[in-house]
Amino acid sequence: MNLAPEALPGSAELLDIAVTAARRAAELARSMRTDGVAGVSTKSTATDVVTAADRAVERQVIEELRARRPHDAVVGEESGTVDGSGSRVRWILDPIDGTVNYIYGIPAYAVSLAAEVDGVVVAGVVRNPVTGDEWTATRGGGAYRDGRRLTGSRVTELSQALLGTGFGYDAARRSHQARVLAQLIPQVRDIRRIGAASIDLCLAAEGALDMVYEKGLNLWDYAAGGLVAEEAGLLVTGLAGDPPGSEMVLAAPAALHQPLHDRLVELDAAGGP
Numbered sequence: 001m002n003l004a005p006e007a008l009p010g011s012a013e014l015l016d017i018a019v020t021a022a023r024r025a026a027e028l029a030r031s032m033r034t035d036g037v038a039g040v041s042t043k044s045t046a047t048d049v050v051t052a053a054d055r056a057v058e059r060q061v062i063e064e065l066r067a068r069r070p071h072d073a074v075v076g077e078e079s080g081t082v083d084g085s086g087s088r089v090r091w092i093l094d095p096i097d098g099t100v101n102y103i104y105g106i107p108a109y110a111v112s113l114a115a116e117v118d119g120v121v122v123a124g125v126v127r128n129p130v131t132g133d134e135w136t137a138t139r140g141g142g143a144y145r146d147g148r149r150l151t152g153s154r155v156t157e158l159s160q161a162l163l164g165t166g167f168g169y170d171a172a173r174r175s176h177q178a179r180v181l182a183q184l185i186p187q188v189r190d191i192r193r194i195g196a197a198s199i200d201l202c203l204a205a206e207g208a209l210d211m212v213y214e215k216g217l218n219l220w221d222y223a224a225g226g227l228v229a230e231e232a233g234l235l236v237t238g239l240a241g242d243p244p245g246s247e248m249v250l251a252a253p254a255a256l257h258q259p260l261h262d263r264l265v266e267l268d269a270a271g272g273p
Ligand code: IPD
Pocket: 077, 094, 096, 097, 098, 099, 100, 165, 166, 167, 168, 169, 194, 195, 196, 197, 198, 214, 216, 217, 221
């Protein structure tokens, strides 16, 4: 018996599924936070934390995706990859990006969910459960926050640009990142370390930050936010012609991208531990 190949969903359909799942996930994260933070344990280092809420939110989203699209693969920060069965779609989930903020009650954490087709991110949503801010994008369809189309910053001088960045959890890596940043601070307006890379990228998409970079991000940290930034017209890259990846994610409007890129290369920002 020949089974008809599964119809490939459009990016709008995938975004719709992602937004529904992210809203329910955000509600779960918010309500669990109201009851207090539970089940805190550490991962790669003593400062890399995970909570019961990270796990519960991830479980809920995976169940929901499984119910709606049983053949798709899912990669989640807390559970790794759940293989699909013949689908060309893969979901990329960070149940709570900004877990340290979550634990401390700082209202800058997010559910981040993206959908890839054949390895290309085509839809993404980042939702802050506390503020209700929601950023969405589909490839070729633009980036939006609450119905408003996003177009990034118009700043053209590095010296006038507000720079977002972050640090990894490994002490040696942090020292290297701090040395790079110490060289950059005198050359930009100021820096922000908000604590959730997905939110950094979305703030750059709306021009609330002028540009962002970070070494050492995982795919789930930047898949959805990276698409939001790209669809807002920013260049989202690695260094020296590389695509964004764990070595470097740099997102900036064209006028700022080249000068920031060149400084990051000079400072060996993608190097070190
Ligand atoms: C972290 C946040 C942080 C960034 C770290 C990430 P997590 O994600 O995005 O802003 O600087 O590199 O690991 O651990 O809170 O999901």
